[in-house]
Amino acid sequence: MTSRDTSAFFPIPKYYDGQARVRYQPEKKTFVELGGMISSDDVSRTVGNADPAYRKEENRHLSFQRIYLRYETDTADGGKVSAMPWIGWDRSTLTGRFGGTPTVLEVDSHDYGFRASYRGRVAPFLTAEVGFDLEASTHSARRVGSVTAPPREGDARAFGQPPSDQINLDTWQAADGSAAPYVEGDFSLFEDKLHIIPGLRLEPQFTSVSKRVPTEGVFAPQGVFTADTALEPRLAVHYALSSRVTLKAAAGQYRQAAQPQDLSASFGNPSLQSSRATHLLFGGAFELNKNISLETTVFHNSSDDLVARNPSSSPLIAQALVNGGEGRSYGAQFLLRHQLAHGFFGWVAYTMLRSERKDPGTDYWRLFDYDQTHVLTALASYDLGRGFDVGVRGRYASGYPRTPVVGSYFDARTATYQPVLGDKNSIRIPAFLELDVRVAKRFKFQSSSLEIYLDVQNVTNRKNPEEIAYNADYTERRYVEGLPILPVLGIKWEF
Amino acid sequence: MRARLILSLALSLAGLSGCVPTFDDNLPLIDKPTLLAIQAEPAEAAPGKQVQLNALIGTPDLNAAPPALRWGLCVARKPLTELGPVNTVCIQAPSAAEKDIIDLGSGATVTATLPMDACRLFGPSLPEPMNGEPAGRPVDPDPTGGFYQPVSSTLVDSSVTSMGSVRIFCPPSGLDQEQAAAFNASYRNNQSPSIDQLSARTAAGETLPIPAEPESLPVAANEVLQLQASWQPCPRTPVCGDGVCGAREDKSNCADDCTAPKGCTGAEDYAWFNPDARSVETRHESVRVSWFSTAGHFESAVTGRDEAEYDQSTTEDAWTAPSTAGDARIWAVIRDSRGGQSFRSFLVTVR
Numbered sequence: 001m002t003s004r005d006t007s008a009f010f011p012i013p014k015y016y017d018g019q020a021r022v023r024y025q026p027e028k029k030t031f032v033e034l035g036g037m038i039s040s041d042d043v044s045r046t047v048g049n050a051d052p053a054y055r056k057e058e059n060r061h062l063s064f065q066r067i068y069l070r071y072e073t074d075t076a077d078g079g080k081v082s083a084m085p086w087i088g089w090d091r092s093t094l095t096g097r098f099g100g101t102p103t104v105l106e107v108d109s110h111d112y113g114f115r116a117s118y119r120g121r122v123a124p125f126l127t128a129e130v131g132f133d134l135e136a137s138t139h140s141a142r143r144v145g146s147v148t149a150p151p152r153e154g155d156a157r158a159f160g161q162p163p164s165d166q167i168n169l170d171t172w173q174a175a176d177g178s179a180a181p182y183v184e185g186d187f188s189l190f191e192d193k194l195h196i197i198p199g200l201r202l203e204p205q206f207t208s209v210s211k212r213v214p215t216e217g218v219f220a221p222q223g224v225f226t227a228d229t230a231l232e233p234r235l236a237v238h239y240a241l242s243s244r245v246t247l248k249a250a251a252g253q254y255r256q257a258a259q260p261q262d263l264s265a266s267f268g269n270p271s272l273q274s275s276r277a278t279h280l281l282f283g284g285a286f287e288l289n290k291n292i293s294l295e296t297t298v299f300h301n302s303s304d305d306l307v308a309r310n311p312s313s314s315p316l317i318a319q320a321l322v323n324g325g326e327g328r329s330y331g332a333q334f335l336l337r338h339q340l341a342h343g344f345f346g347w348v349a350y351t352m353l354r355s356e357r358k359d360p361g362t363d364y365w366r367l368f369d370y371d372q373t374h375v376l377t378a379l380a381s382y383d384l385g386r387g388f389d390v391g392v393r394g395r396y397a398s399g400y401p402r403t404p405v406v407g408s409y410f411d412a413r414t415a416t417y418q419p420v421l422g423d424k425n426s427i428r429i430p431a432f433l434e435l436d437v438r439v440a441k442r443f444k445f446q447s448s449s450l451e452i453y454l455d456v457q458n459v460t461n462r463k464n465p466e467e468i469a470y471n472a473d474y475t476e477r478r479y480v481e482g483l484p485i486l487p488v489l490g491i492k493w494e495f
Numbered sequence: 496m497r498a499r500l501i502l503s504l505a506l507s508l509a510g511l512s513g514c515v516p517t518f519d520d521n522l523p524l525i526d527k528p529t530l531l532a533i534q535a536e537p538a539e540a541a542p543g544k545q546v547q548l549n550a551l552i553g554t555p556d557l558n559a560a561p562p563a564l565r566w567g568l569c570v571a572r573k574p575l576t577e578l579g580p581v582n583t584v585c586i587q588a589p590s591a592a593e594k595d596i597i598d599l600g601s602g603a604t605v606t607a608t609l610p611m612d613a614c615r616l617f618g619p620s621l622p623e624p625m626n627g628e629p630a631g632r633p634v635d636p637d638p639t640g641g642f643y644q645p646v647s648s649t650l651v652d653s654s655v656t657s658m659g660s661v662r663i664f665c666p667p668s669g670l671d672q673e674q675a676a677a678f679n680a681s682y683r684n685n686q687s688p689s690i691d692q693l694s695a696r697t698a699a700g701e702t703l704p705i706p707a708e709p710e711s712l713p714v715a716a717n718e719v720l721q722l723q724a725s726w727q728p729c730p731r732t733p734v735c736g737d738g739v740c741g742a743r744e745d746k747s748n749c750a751d752d753c754t755a756p757k758g759c760t761g762a763e764d765y766a767w768f769n770p771d772a773r774s775v776e777t778r779h780e781s782v783r784v785s786w787f788s789t790a791g792h793f794e795s796a797v798t799g800r801d802e803a804e805y806d807q808s809t810t811e812d813a814w815t816a817p818s819t820a821g822d823a824r825i826w827a828v829i830r831d832s833r834g835g836q837s838f839r840s841f842l843v844t845v846r
Binding site for chain 1: 515630636637669785797812
């Protein structure tokens with residue numbers, strides 16, 4: 001964001017969401033539930049400018065609908081059978097213009113799924129679950145604009161940097177699906193102190209894309225079909241060392257299919273494979289006294305075949321993206337909780353994390369765009385009596401990594417300055433720190449209750465940096481700041 | 496069934512507009528030698544053709560000799576991981592490797608020959624295969640369908656490098672025979688725009704003539720002038736004899752206009768292959784004017800007309816004279832959306 005537009009920024013958000021469900025219970029241990037969810041978000045913003053190259057508009061739309069039918073019954077032998085078919089629609093659109101450069105990204109998806117499972121006791125020490133996950137989606141997508149807009153995770157860029165004006169266009173269809181039988185056992189040993197929960201998921205998966213390469217002239221496009229099968233083992237172990245100490249450990253392999261918007265022959269790669277990840281964690285829960293408990297988790301995740309930009313100066317056709325990225329993250333989480341007693345309730349959660357990526361064509365690890373070394377949240381609430389409550393929430397978080405601007409140059413064709421960037425993600429936005437206070441008074445009536453509250457966010461009026469902004473020639477930088485002190489007076493009537 | 500009704504009222508004690516920073520930029524102020532424009536003549540040329548490159552350098556000292564410039568032709572393709580307009584090695588000119596930068600010499604004006612493989616390096620033709628692999632991805636065009644050869648220009652004293660470009664004439668790819676024929680019959684290489692007239696209007700509404708150098712325009716301290724740049728209105732329907740070699744005109748049917756092909760120096764119409772509709776269409780250039788001065792300040796650094804305003808052939812900016820007496824120079828650089836540019840300047844004397 002440069003000086004030219006900071007004073008004229010008009011986002012106009014519109015959103016709605018809702019859900020409904022109807023449950024029919026023909027007998028005590030059986031029910032059928034029909035449910036649905038609907039959600040829509042729209043944001044539009046327009047920035048005028050005397051310079052046509054800096055006139056901007058952007059419209060984003062995101063909506064989804066889901067309908068499901070859920071059947072569940074408890075069997076006579078103590079087992080449980082469940083089945084849930086569902087269907088959904090997703091629509092995501094981004095349309096915009098930065099000067100003369102258009103950006104359009106539209107994806108319409110139809111999603112179908114069916115999940116069925118049986119969970120029952122196989123032996124006195126073993127409970128097992130077997131099931132089947134079926135998911136399939138069809139996608140119709142259209143994209144216009146620069147390959148580099150919108151930017152991806154790992155793109156070295158400065159906030160507000162104009163997108164490249166080299167543009168392309170593509171429309172494509174894709175279909176993907178998987179049919180995964182799975183089995184999971186729960187071995188309960190040593191008088192229920194030790195639980196060993198192995199699981200195995202067999203996941204055949206396919207992806208079909210309508211264009212293998214960009215359409216040229218009048219030639220009919222040729223599609224591409226990829227399929228693979230993965231065996232994903234998982235293991236979790238819980239051990240109650242004493243009535244106040246429980247230890248846990250888990251490991252598992254997971255994978256994620258390529259996103260439909262990455263399967264364009266012009267902007268992405270229709271032959272992308274799934275990304276894979278291995279998760280490991282170890283932790284414990286400690287009951288320090290009657291009211292205070294502590295949970296800790298140490299974790300390590302590694303991933304490979306992540307989708308990233310092709311680093312070549314001459315990438316092959318239909319290979320703008322490749323499965324060449326690697327990732328790793330490790331850290332620890334702590335949760336100290338004081339359960340409600342004598343009118344007091346509170347908890348402190350702290351995560352220490354390092355999340356890194358290795359881009360294709362490089363041999364070094366860099367910080368992930370959303371890496372946050374420290375995230376701390378503390379919350380306390382006290383019942384003052386006579387219906388009065390007072391609460392305090394404090395939050396601290398390390399700032400996200402950013403790529404520094406170390407210089408700039410003038411582009412005489414567009415009459416704009418372009419940033420010269422330093423090492424990728426080698427600086428951070430300053431840390432976020434905020435204190436919120438809430439005071440509430442409850443009134444109870446015969447068939448309803450009323451709460452009046454005053455919620456003061458950022459009570460210290462701290463100017464929290466949220467982004468690094470540069471002036472037009474990138475010689476000065478300042479911060480886009482978060483909301484100042486924000487008192488919210490509310491009434492909640494529950495009946 | 497339970498239902499919940501929530502009514503809330505939010506009161507903000509602080510204005511949310513304080514969240515975004517503002518900068519006191521004065522980009523139009525020339526307080527050190529600065530490259531303001533790079534003009535290629537002709538503005539568009541085929542691979543292998545020669546172009547003349549002219550630099551406009553603004554200096555705060557009105558009597559100073561133009562600073563020395565070193566030129567280079569960057570032949571490094573831009574990887575997709577680079578969001579900027581050129582490969583970052585181009586900016587390291589002239590110290591970049593010889594394989595990336597072709598030295599064009601020094602001076603305010605140099606001549607460059609576009610590489611024969613310019614359409615493979617920076618255009619729609621498939622690049623040379625590397626390491627036994629199939630040919631790579633062609634370069635995407637800009638919104639006008641254009642491709643550009645990057646040019647570096649470095650101020651020798653300060654080692655500050657700026658980038659310019661030359662529009663390369665590369666036939667668009669993916670057209671069938673009929674579309675290619677329609678495109679070739681209609682497309683005319685870009686002509687650099689030029690400022691036909693500069694005028695200044697005082698707050699009282701008086702229009703002042705802009706004198707040619709070395710004469711200067713007298714203005715009062717802190718006076719606000721409304722500067723207007725105008726360019727030639729371009730014919731929307733080609734007519735032989737209108738001085739412009741337009742769409743479907745050639746030497747055989749309009750020798751007057753096309754023997755030595757002439758374009759329009761305003762917002763030209765040009766043929767554009769619409770890859771979405773897969774048809775050859777007529778579009779109009781947008782025109783922008785960048786304003787610079789050695790003193791005072793402009794309301795906007797750049798003003799202009801976008802494509803939808805193609806029938807407007809003027810743009811205005813307000814310039815406020817400095818509070819101290821002295822001479823100042825004002826430059827106006829005009830650019831069209833196909834990469835053409837030219838410039839004019841004049842002197843003012845603040846009393």
